[in-house]
Amino acid sequence: MKAASKLYVFLIMLFLYLPILVLIVFSFNASNSTSVFTGFSLQWYRELFQDKETLQTLYNTLLVAVLSAVIATVLGTAAALGIVRLSKWGQKLVMNVTNLPLMNPDIVTGVSMMLLFVFIMTLFGGSDVLGFWTILIAHITFNLPYVILSVMPKLKQMDPHLVEAAQDLGCPQSKAFFKVILPSIMPGIITGFIMAFTLSIDDFVISYFVSGPSFQTLPLRIYSMTKRRVEPSINALSTLIFVAVLVLLIIINLRQSAPHKPKKGATR
Amino acid sequence: MKKRFSSHLVGCPYYVWAAIFIVVPVLMVLYYSLTDANGAFTLDNLKNLVGFSDTLVLSIWLGAIATVICLIISYPMAYILSRSGANTQRTLLLLVMLPMWINLLLRTYSWMTILEDTGLINTLLGKLGIGPIHMINTSGAVVLGMVYNFMPYMIMPLYSIMTKIDKTTIEAAQDLGASGLQVLGKVIFPLSVPGIASGITMVFVPSVSTFYISQKLGGTGYTLIGDVIDNQFTNNARNMGATLSLVLMVLILLCMAVMNQFTAEDDEGAILV
Amino acid sequence: MKRLLCILLCAGLLAMLPMTAAADGAEATPYESNYTKEFEGTTLNVYNWGEYIDESIFEDFEDLTGIRVNYSTYETNESMYTKLVAGGASYDIIIPSDYMVARLINEDRLEKLDWSRIPNKQFTDPTLDTTTYDPTNEYSIPFTWGFVGVVYNSKYVTDPVTGFADLWNGNYAGKILTMNNSRDVFAIALSRLGMDYNTEDPAHWQAALDLLRQQKPLLQGYVTDEIYNKMESGEAWIAPCYVGDYLAMVENNPDLRFVYPAEGSNTFIDAVCIPKSSKNKAAAEVFINFLCEPEIALRNINEIWYFTPNTVTAEMEDYFLTCEVADESLLQLLEDKTPQTKGQIFHALSPATQKNLEELWLTLKRSSVGWYVYAVLGGALVLALLLSVIRRIKKKKAEALYESDYGRSA
Numbered sequence: 001m002k003a004a005s006k007l008y009v010f011l012i013m014l015f016l017y018l019p020i021l022v023l024i025v026f027s028f029n030a031s032n033s034t035s036v037f038t039g040f041s042l043q044w045y046r047e048l049f050q051d052k053e054t055l056q057t058l059y060n061t062l063l064v065a066v067l068s069a070v071i072a073t074v075l076g077t078a079a080a081l082g083i084v085r086l087s088k089w090g091q092k093l094v095m096n097v098t099n100l101p102l103m104n105p106d107i108v109t110g111v112s113m114m115l116l117f118v119f120i121m122t123l124f125g126g127s128d129v130l131g132f133w134t135i136l137i138a139h140i141t142f143n144l145p146y147v148i149l150s151v152m153p154k155l156k157q158m159d160p161h162l163v164e165a166a167q168d169l170g171c172p173q174s175k176a177f178f179k180v181i182l183p184s185i186m187p188g189i190i191t192g193f194i195m196a197f198t199l200s201i202d203d204f205v206i207s208y209f210v211s212g213p214s215f216q217t218l219p220l221r222i223y224s225m226t227k228r229r230v231e232p233s234i235n236a237l238s239t240l241i242f243v244a245v246l247v248l249l250i251i252i253n254l255r256q257s258a259p260h261k262p263k264k265g266a267t268r
Numbered sequence: 269m270k271k272r273f274s275s276h277l278v279g280c281p282y283y284v285w286a287a288i289f290i291v292v293p294v295l296m297v298l299y300y301s302l303t304d305a306n307g308a309f310t311l312d313n314l315k316n317l318v319g320f321s322d323t324l325v326l327s328i329w330l331g332a333i334a335t336v337i338c339l340i341i342s343y344p345m346a347y348i349l350s351r352s353g354a355n356t357q358r359t360l361l362l363l364v365m366l367p368m369w370i371n372l373l374l375r376t377y378s379w380m381t382i383l384e385d386t387g388l389i390n391t392l393l394g395k396l397g398i399g400p401i402h403m404i405n406t407s408g409a410v411v412l413g414m415v416y417n418f419m420p421y422m423i424m425p426l427y428s429i430m431t432k433i434d435k436t437t438i439e440a441a442q443d444l445g446a447s448g449l450q451v452l453g454k455v456i457f458p459l460s461v462p463g464i465a466s467g468i469t470m471v472f473v474p475s476v477s478t479f480y481i482s483q484k485l486g487g488t489g490y491t492l493i494g495d496v497i498d499n500q501f502t503n504n505a506r507n508m509g510a511t512l513s514l515v516l517m518v519l520i521l522l523c524m525a526v527m528n529q530f531t532a533e534d535d536e537g538a539i540l541v
Numbered sequence: 542m543k544r545l546l547c548i549l550l551c552a553g554l555l556a557m558l559p560m561t562a563a564a565d566g567a568e569a570t571p572y573e574s575n576y577t578k579e580f581e582g583t584t585l586n587v588y589n590w591g592e593y594i595d596e597s598i599f600e601d602f603e604d605l606t607g608i609r610v611n612y613s614t615y616e617t618n619e620s621m622y623t624k625l626v627a628g629g630a631s632y633d634i635i636i637p638s639d640y641m642v643a644r645l646i647n648e649d650r651l652e653k654l655d656w657s658r659i660p661n662k663q664f665t666d667p668t669l670d671t672t673t674y675d676p677t678n679e680y681s682i683p684f685t686w687g688f689v690g691v692v693y694n695s696k697y698v699t700d701p702v703t704g705f706a707d708l709w710n711g712n713y714a715g716k717i718l719t720m721n722n723s724r725d726v727f728a729i730a731l732s733r734l735g736m737d738y739n740t741e742d743p744a745h746w747q748a749a750l751d752l753l754r755q756q757k758p759l760l761q762g763y764v765t766d767e768i769y770n771k772m773e774s775g776e777a778w779i780a781p782c783y784v785g786d787y788l789a790m791v792e793n794n795p796d797l798r799f800v801y802p803a804e805g806s807n808t809f810i811d812a813v814c815i816p817k818s819s820k821n822k823a824a825a826e827v828f829i830n831f832l833c834e835p836e837i838a839l840r841n842i843n844e845i846w847y848f849t850p851n852t853v854t855a856e857m858e859d860y861f862l863t864c865e866v867a868d869e870s871l872l873q874l875l876e877d878k879t880p881q882t883k884g885q886i887f888h889a890l891s892p893a894t895q896k897n898l899e900e901l902w903l904t905l906k907r908s909s910v911g912w913y914v915y916a917v918l919g920g921a922l923v924l925a926l927l928l929s930v931i932r933r934i935k936k937k938k939a940e941a942l943y944e945s946d947y948g949r950s951a
Contacts, residue, residue, distance in 0.1 A: 012341070012345050016367050016416075019378035022388060023378045034381040035774070075282050078279060078282060079283075082279015082280065086279070101290060108517045114629070115293065115510060116292055118629045119299075127629075127818040128631035141289040144282070144286075198369065202371060204372065214611050216613065224614060226377045227591060227765070228767075229766060230377075234377075241369075245366065245370070250362075322910050385776055487715075488760045488763060502623055503723075504619065505899065529929065
C-alpha cells in the first residue's frame with residue numbers, strides 16, 4: 001500500500017475505533033466521569049458483576065440468540081430446500097415475502113409484530129402476551145431471511161447429478177440427503193446460523209417493541225441504563241463484550257484462513 | 269427426478285410462518301392505520317399525516333446527507349481494501365466489521381460523551397486553552413452518528429463488488445493508455461454501480477428510520493420519524509404510530525424499487541454503459 | 542440451594558425464622574416476622590419510575606417471602622399508562638402520580654386494596670391529602686410526595702433565578718433542559734401565564750403551547766432521568782426539577798441550587814396501586830405492606846431523596862431530612878409549608894382535554910424544517926428521475942445497436 005492509502009485507512013480506523021476506545025478507557029476510570037480520567041480502578045467491573053439484573057439479561061440474550069438461531073436455521077434450511085423446488089412464479093412470490101423483513105426498517109418490523117401480538121391477545125382476552133415467546137418469535141422471524149439467503153445460493157450451486165448418482169447407486173432418500181445434500185450446503189447453513197446468532201444478540205429496536213416486563217434482553221437493559229444516571233459499569237460491560245467478540249472473531253478467522261481457501265463470500 | 273428427493277412439503281412450515289409473522293403484521297399496520305382507538309374505520313390518521321411532513325422530510329434529508337457522506341468516505345476505503353494483499357485484506361475487513369458487534373446504543377452513547385460541551389473533545393481543547401466548540405445537539409452530530417454507525421454497511425457491498433472486478437479489464441484499459449483517473453472513472457466506477465446502489469440502500473434505510481441516534485445526539489431540534497413513531501406508541505396514539513410506520517415502509521420500499529433497478533440493470537449488462 | 546433451605550424451613554423448622562431474624566435485627570420487634578412464605582415461588586411485576594427505589598430491597602423481600610420481583614421502569618406517567626392499557630403486558634405494582642391514579646380509578650383500571658393485608662397503612666401520615674385523587678381511599682397508598690422547582694448551576698448561572706421565567710432566558714440557550722412529559726411541561730407554561738393546571742379551556746392550553754414553542758429553540762433536550770448526568774457534569778445549566786432529584790444531584794455537584802418558583806409550582810403525591818391486570822393481587826399487597834415498613838421506607842427514601850408519607854420513617858434519625866440536607870432554604874420552605882399551600886395539584890383531566898393535551902404535546906415535540914430542504918430534496922428527486930430515464934434511453938439504444946449488428950446472425 002502507498003503511504004496515502006495507509007494514512008487513509010488509519011484515519012478511517014481511528015474514526016471507527018475512537019468511541020470504542022473511549023468506552024474502554026473510561027471503564028477503568030476511578031470516578032464516574034466520562035470525560036475526565038482521574039485514575040485507574042476496577043470498581044466498575046466489580047459493580048457490573050454484582051448487578052444481578054444485568055447478568056440475568058445477559059443470560060436471557062444468549063438464550064434467545066441460541067434458540068432463535070437454531071430454530072431459524074432448521075426452518076430456514078428446510079424452506080430453502082422447498083423454495084428451490086417451487087415454480088418460478090412461486091419462487092418469486094416467496095422470495096419477495098422473505099425479503100420484506102430485510103428491507104423493512106427495524107422499527108416497522110417491530111411495530112408490526114407488536115400490533116399483531118396485541119391484536120391476537122385482545123382477540124383471546126389475555127392481558128400479558130409480550131414476553132419471552134414474543135421476543136423469540138420476533139427474533140426467529142427476522143433471522144429467517146438471513147438463513148434462507150445464505151443457504152439458497154449453495155443449493156443452486158450444487159450439482160444435481162450428485163444426488164442422482166447417489167440414488168442410482170441405491171442410496172435411499174434420507175441417506176442421500178444427509179450424505180450428499182447436507183454436506184454440500186453446510187457452509188451456507190453455518191454462515192446463516194452465525195449471522196442469525198449475532199443479529200439476535202445485537203437487536204434492540206425490534207425487541208424494544210415486542211418485549212414485556214417479564215423478559216428483558218441485554219440491549220434493552222443498556223437502553224434503560226443510558227436513560228438513567230449513567231455509570232461506567234456500562235463501559236465495563238461493553239469492554240467485556242468487545243474483548244469477547246474480538247477473541248471469537250480471531251478464532252473464527254484463524255480457523256477459516258488455515259485449511260480453507262481464503263475467499264469467503266458472505267461475511268456480512 | 270429431483271422431485272422424488274425433496275418434495276415441496278419441506279418448505280411448508282416456513283410458508284405458514286412467513287404468512288403469519290411477515291404478511292399478517294404488515295396487514296395489521298394497515299388495519300391500525302385505518303382505524304381509530306375504538307377500532308372504527310377512519311381516515312383521520314391519513315389526514316393528520318400533513319402535520320408530520322416536516323419530520324419526514326427532515327429524516328430523509330439527514331438520512332440522505334449521511335448516505336452521501338458515507339459513500340464518499342467508504343469508496344476509497346473499499347478500493348484500498350480490494351487492492352491490498354490477501355492477509356491485509358482479511359485483517360482490515362475484520363477491523364471494519366468489529367465495531368458492528370458492539371451494540372449501536374453503546375457506540376452512540378460513547379459519541380455523546382465525546383461530543384458534549386463538557387465532553388472529551390472539549391475537555392481536551394480546554395486544556396489547550398481553546399474555548400468549547402458546540403458540537404452536540406446539532407444536525408452535524410446526528411449525521412455523524414448515522415455515518416459512524418452505518419458506514420460498514422457501505423464499505424462491505426462496495427468492497428465485495430470491487431473484488432469481483434476482473435483485474436484484466438483494468439490492465440486492458442491501462443494498456444490502451446488510460447490514466448489512473450480515467451481507469452477509475454471509466455472502468456472501476458461504472459462496474460461498481462451495483463455495489464453503490466446496495467450500499468446506498470443499506471445505509472439510507474437504517475439512517476432514515478433511526479430513533480436512538482437522534483435522541484442522544486440531536487437534542488430537541490432533530491426529532492426524526494423514528495422518534496415520532498416511538499413517541500406515538502408511548503403516548504397512547506397507537507393508530508397514528510401505525511400510520512407513520514406504514515408511510516415509512518412505503519417510502520423505503522419505493523427507494524428500494526428505484527435502487528434495485530440500478531442493480532438489476534447492471535447485472536445483465538454493465539459493460540454497455 | 543436456597544430453595545432447599547426454604548423447603549426445610551417450611552417442613553417444620555419455622556420456629557427458626559424469628560430467631561435468626563432477631564439475631565441480626567434491632568431490639569424492637571423486627572419487621573421480618575411479619576412475613577411468611579405464603580406466596581413462595583410467585584413473581585411480581587413491579588413497574589416504577591426510573592431511579593425511584595432502592596433496588597436492593599427486592600432481594601430482602603425475596604429472602605423473606607420467596608416472592609421474586611421483576612422490576613422494570615418507565616419515564617413518564619403517560620408511557621406507563623400506555624403500556625398498562627394496551628402494551629400487552631401485565632403489572633402487579635405501579636407507582637403513578639396523583640392525577641394518573643385518579644384517571645386510572647375513573648377508568649376502572651385499579652384493584653381495591655385489601656387493607657387487612659396492609660397493616661402498615663397505620664404509619665401513613667393522615668394529614669396528607671389523598672382525597673384529590675382517591676376520594677374513598679380504597680385504591681392507593683402514598684409512596685412519596687414532593688414538588689417541582691428550578692435547579693441551576695451557580696457556576697454558570699450568575700443572574701438571580703426566581704422561577705420558571707428563567708427557563709426562557711436566551712443567555713442560557715442550549716443549556717436549558719425541560720421535562721419529558723406533557724403535564725409537567727405544560728404546567729410550567731401555565732404557571733407563567735397564571736393559569737390553572739387543570740383548566741378545561743382549550744385556549745389556555747393553546748396559549749401554553751405558544752409559550753413553549755418560544756422556549757423550544759433554547760432547549761438542550763426533553764429529559765427525565767438524564768437530568769442527573771447533564772446537570773451534575775455542567776452539560777446543562779438550568780432545568781425544572783423534582784425536589785428529590787435535586788437533592789440527589791447536589792450530593793454530587795455542590796454548585797447546584799434550587800429555587801421554589803415565584804410563579805408557584807406543582808405539588809404531587811406518588812402512590813402505590815395494583816392494576817386490574819394483576820395476577821397476584823394478594824402477593825402484591827404483601828409487597829405494598831413491605832414498602833410501608835418504616836425501615837424499608839427509610840432505605841427507599843434515603844436512596845431517592847423524596848419526602849416520606851410514613852410517620853415513623855419521618856421521625857427516624859437516619860431520615861435524610863433530619864440529618865443530611867445541607868440546603869437551609871429548602872428546610873425553610875418545608876417549615877413554611879410553602880409547597881403545601883402555594884402548590885397546585887394535578888387532577889385528572891376530562892377525556893377531551895386529555896386528548897387535546899396529548900396532541901399538543903406531540904405537536905410541540907415535532908421538528909420543523911426550512912423550505913430549502915424541501916427544495917433541495919425535490920430537486921434531487923427530479924434529477925434522479927431524469928438520470929434514470931437517460932440511462933434507460935442509452936440502454937435501449939445500445940441494445941438496438943447490438944441487435945442490428947448481431948441480430949441477423951442469431
